[in-house]
Amino acid sequence: MAAYLNRTISLVTGQTGPSGNDQNSTGTDSVDDSRHNLSLQSSASSTSANYNAITDNRMYQSNDKSPLQIFVRAKKKINDIYGEIEEYVLETTTFINALHADAEIVDKAERELFESYVHKVAAIREVLQRDHMKVAFFGRTSNGKSSVINAMLREKILPSGIGHTTNCFCQVEGSDGGEAYLMKEGSDEKLNVVNIKQLANALCQEKLSESSLVRIFWPRERCSLLRDDVVFVDSPGVDVSANLDDWIDNHCLNADVFVLVLNAESTMTRAEKQFFHTVSQKLSKPNIFILNNRWDASANEPEFQESVKSQHTERCIDFLTKELKVSNEKEAQERVFFVSARETLQARIEEAKGNPPHLGAIAEGFQIRYFEFQDFERKFEECISQSAVKTKFQQHSSRGKSVSGDMRSMLDNIYERITIFRNLKQDQKNMLTERIQGTETQMMQVTREMKMKIHNLVEEVEEKVSKALNEEIWRLGVLIDEFNMPFHPERLVLNIYKKELNAHVESGLGSNLRARLSMALAMNVESAQTEMTDRMHALVPNEQLSTHSAKLAVRTQPFEMLYSLNCQNLCADFQEDLEFKFSWGITAMIQRFTGKVRERSKKHTPALVNRQSSIGHTVVTPVSTPVETTPVCLLPTPGVAGITPEQLSVISRFALSSIGSQGTVGGLVVAGIMLKTIGWRVLVGIGALYGCIYLYERLSWTNSTKERTFKGQYVRHATKKLKMIVDLTSANCSHQVQQELSSTFARLCRTVDTATTDMNEELKTLEAQLNVLEANQKQLKLLRNKANYIQNELDIFEHNYIAPQ
Numbered sequence: 163m164a165a166y167l168n169r170t171i172s173l174v175t176g177q178t179g180p181s182g183n184d185q186n187s188t189g190t191d192s193v194d195d196s197r198h199n200l201s202l203q204s205s206a207s208s209t210s211a212n213y214n215a216i217t218d219n220r221m222y223q224s225n226d227k228s229p230l231q232i233f234v235r236a237k238k239k240i241n242d243i244y245g246e247i248e249e250y251v252l253e254t255t256t257f258i259n260a261l262h263a264d265a266e267i268v269d270k271a272e273r274e275l276f277e278s279y280v281h282k283v284a285a286i287r288e289v290l291q292r293d294h295m296k297v298a299f300f301g302r303t304s305n306g307k308s309s310v311i312n313a314m315l316r317e318k319i320l321p322s323g324i325g326h327t328t329n330c331f332c333q334v335e336g337s338d339g340g341e342a343y344l345m346k347e348g349s350d351e352k353l354n355v356v357n358i359k360q361l362a363n364a365l366c367q368e369k370l371s372e373s374s375l376v377r378i379f380w381p382r383e384r385c386s387l388l389r390d391d392v393v394f395v396d397s398p399g400v401d402v403s404a405n406l407d408d409w410i411d412n413h414c415l416n417a418d419v420f421v422l423v424l425n426a427e428s429t430m431t432r433a434e435k436q437f438f439h440t441v442s443q444k445l446s447k448p449n450i451f452i453l454n455n456r457w458d459a460s461a462n463e464p465e466f467q468e469s470v471k472s473q474h475t476e477r478c479i480d481f482l483t484k485e486l487k488v489s490n491e492k493e494a495q496e497r498v499f500f501v502s503a504r505e506t507l508q509a510r511i512e513e514a515k516g517n518p519p520h521l522g523a524i525a526e527g528f529q530i531r532y533f534e535f536q537d538f539e540r541k542f543e544e545c546i547s548q549s550a551v552k553t554k555f556q557q558h559s560s561r562g563k564s565v566s567g568d569m570r571s572m573l574d575n576i577y578e579r580i581t582i583f584r585n586l587k588q589d590q591k592n593m594l595t596e597r598i599q600g601t602e603t604q605m606m607q608v609t610r611e612m613k614m615k616i617h618n619l620v621e622e623v624e625e626k627v628s629k630a631l632n633e634e635i636w637r638l639g640v641l642i643d644e645f646n647m648p649f650h651p652e653r654l655v656l657n658i659y660k661k662e663l664n665a666h667v668e669s670g671l672g673s674n675l676r677a678r679l680s681m682a683l684a685m686n687v688e689s690a691q692t693e694m695t696d697r698m699h700a701l702v703p704n705e706q707l708s709t710h711s712a713k714l715a716v717r718t719q720p721f722e723m724l725y726s727l728n729c730q731n732l733c734a735d736f737q738e739d740l741e742f743k744f745s746w747g748i749t750a751m752i753q754r755f756t757g758k759v760r761e762r763s764k765k766h767t768p769a770l771v772n773r774q775s776s777i778g779h780t781v782v783t784p785v786s787t788p789v790e791t792t793p794v795c796l797l798p799t800p801g802v803a804g805i806t807p808e809q810l811s812v813i814s815r816f817a818l819s820s821i822g823s824q825g826t827v828g829g830l831v832v833a834g835i836m837l838k839t840i841g842w843r844v845l846v847g848i849g850a851l852y853g854c855i856y857l858y859e860r861l862s863w864t865n866s867t868k869e870r871t872f873k874g875q876y877v878r879h880a881t882k883k884l885k886m887i888v889d890l891t892s893a894n895c896s897h898q899v900q901q902e903l904s905s906t907f908a909r910l911c912r913t914v915d916t917a918t919t920d921m922n923e924e925l926k927t928l929e930a931q932l933n934v935l936e937a938n939q940k941q942l943k944l945l946r947n948k949a950n951y952i953q954n955e956l957d958i959f960e961h962n963y964i965a966p967q
């Protein structure tokens with residue numbers, strides 16, 4: 163009670179707070195003085211001063227210091243934060259959708275979860291737009307609920323009158339664009355606002371059910387409360403309906419403040435109490451104000467005024483603290499008021515006309531009641547603003563935090579996954595880089611080694627072929643003896659015989675060389691190829707081996723050496739000599755003698771190198787036989803007794819011609835000398851023997867002897883020619899081996915190159931993937947920081963708007 167009185171005095175004196183109260187007088191006497199000062203009969207100056215105080219108070223209420231501005235600013239702030247949350251959620255979802263392309267990082271369920279936040283935030287924003295401060299008025303019929311609302315709105319918007327007037331729930335809310343209209347529940351049709359008198363009035367024909375709602379949209383600019391998002395709900399009297407539960411469920415659950423409008427002329431009824439009991443059961447600690455309306459009536463009985471007020475106040479406080487348990491004593495004292503709604507409304511209408519408000523007074527003590535009503539409004543505004551911020555925005559703030567927190571932890575998970583994935587890719591990149599470098603180094607080493615190997619193998623082949631061919635040349639006589647085509651000295655037959663013999667020698671030599679060398683050479687080549695392939699296999703990564711295995715495989719056809727001896731051309735210049743020559747004839751003797759001398763000179767002197775440069779079409783290099791190992795000398799070498807073979811040949815020809823030319827005279831001289839020396843009998847005997855030998859040799863000069871002679875001449879000729887191509891043939895063979903191995907190695911190198919190129923491509927792909935992953939991580943960090951920023955914003959919001967309460 164004392165608090166109530168202090169409150170009244172502070173309003174009158176224009177001072178607020180406990181200090182103001184302390185500085186002024188306290189107690190009943192002071193109140194009496196105030197009442198005296200504020201009576202309608204007070205002087206004009208006093209009225210004018212009080213009017214100024216009222217005007218100042220209204221100005222204060224309508225400026226930015228109005229408690230309702232807390233809600234307005236909080237709503238704007240949370241709206242701004244939710245704008246950022248929506249932007250953040252959209253940005254994150256777009257990013258996650260892009261990441262979803264890589265299923266290893268974000269799966270479908272995760273993506274859908276992110277998308278669900280877009281809808282969630284959009285839904286919260288929608289609710290946020292509709293959030294307002296809602297006050298609901300209850301009380302018995304005709305207690306003046308509609309009048310209180312009208313007084314607060316400063317216009318007679320809701321129907322009021324004696325008896326049961328309000329038939330249904332009427333909600334008054336601000337409209338934009340200066341338009342006033344109303345809408346029935348479940349309809350979007352805008353009705354003329356004058357219809358409210360019919361729709362909501364119980365006395366009219368066209369009445370709605372008591373639980374239905376009519377929404378009245380009133381221009382915001384016409385009332386500061388509406389402009390600041392306060393919504394008023396008027397109800398039918400609690401004494402006319404049994405459906406109180408439905409009322410509460412349909413219209414009260416989101417109310418921030420309840421105002422119980424009592425009739426100060428009577429006392430609180432059971433119906434009124436019952437209604438609020440139900441409300442306090444359904445809502446946790448509802449904010450309830452009690453207005454003892456029609457207090458102007460107390461002016462008629464001033465002697466009982468204070469005692470009635472005390473009684474009402476005590477009962478109301480007990481109701482709030484002891485019965486409903488929704489407030490403590492101190493809070494309850496701030497929630498009970500004694501007002502006159504009718505008077506306040508009239509005063510404000512006068513005020514709107516530019517008249518002093520006291521023109522609306524209907525009884526003595528107007529200004530106290532008027533101030534009390536303003537005090538109620540002030541307390542109500544503080545309460546509804548704080549309550550609405552808490553009940554509505556705390557929930558939004560918590561949900562915003564939960565959304566940003568959930569998203570941040572999901573982003574953290576994705577970040578960790580990307581980190582693992584990135585490390586994996588980085589390891590792969592490092593391994594691949596090392597492998598490429600290793601492959602290049604090993605490739606250089608293998609190339610060096612393989613070149614050396616090919617070189618050695620080629621030299622070995624050359625040596626082997628040379629040796630084998632020389633041996634075959636030594637055995638040429640055997641090969642020619644094996645040739646058994648019928649021999650005939652006739653020119654045409656002999657030409658065919660020579661052709662066949664050339665072919666026989668060529669194929670015989672070829673097959674003998676193959677038999678001796680091919681197997682070993684092929685094995686050597688194959689083993690070299692296998693070694694190359696194995697070394698190259700080691701350079702190609704296992705996973706690429708299957709791709710490149712066909713290229714790496716050793717050729718299926720074994721290597722075969724080709725010995726192109728070409729005896730047809732080689733021995734084309736062979737000319738046989740099948741003339742009969744008596745072995746004891748003078749020419750033969752001289753030839754034999756010169757032959758022996760030549761043989762002897764050959765044994766003791768370096769061989770004369772035939773400088774003839776053409777054998778068939780081939781180029782011949784200096785030849786050295788196994789015997790002729792001495793260095794080549796191009797000068798004629800002196801024979802026995804300083805006579806060269808050419809000189810001996812000239813001498814023999816000269817001797818024969820001189821014998822032939824002297825004819826019989828010479829023979830007779832020789833015969834005469836011999837006859838005289840050894841006697842004619844011995845001479846005849848020698849002659850007979852000589853003749854017999856001649857005859858024998860002449861008779862022995864048969865076809866087979868000619869064949870033997872032919873073959874002997876051929877062997878000598880072919881031996882000479884073949885020896886000249888030994889080096890050429892072995893060089894040719896080694897060249898074949900070199901070609902074979904080089905081409906194999908080149909093929910393998912190409913394969914390794916392809917594998918290296920593939921690895922480089924893979925490296926590029928890995929680098930690109932790493933760049934993308936790095937960019938993703940940067941973006942994730944950014945998004946995480948944004949989530950933190952939003953959380954901070956919401957923390958600050960709670961600290962500024964919710965925590966202080």
Ligand SMILES: Nc1nc2c(ncn2[C@@H]2O[C@H](COP(=O)(O)OP(=O)(O)OP(=O)(O)O)[C@@H](O)[C@H]2O)c(=O)[nH]1
Pocket residue numbers: 301302303304305306307308309310321322323324325326327328329397398399455456457458459501502503504505
């Ligand atoms: N003297 C006086 N009369 C009042 C006051 N408040 C309201 N009235 C009158 O009481 C009657 C009922 O007022 P309403 O505002 O309609 O009351 P209500 O509680 O809304 O009534 P229902 O709508 O029927 O529930 C009207 O004639 C008002 O003029 C007041 O403070 N003093």
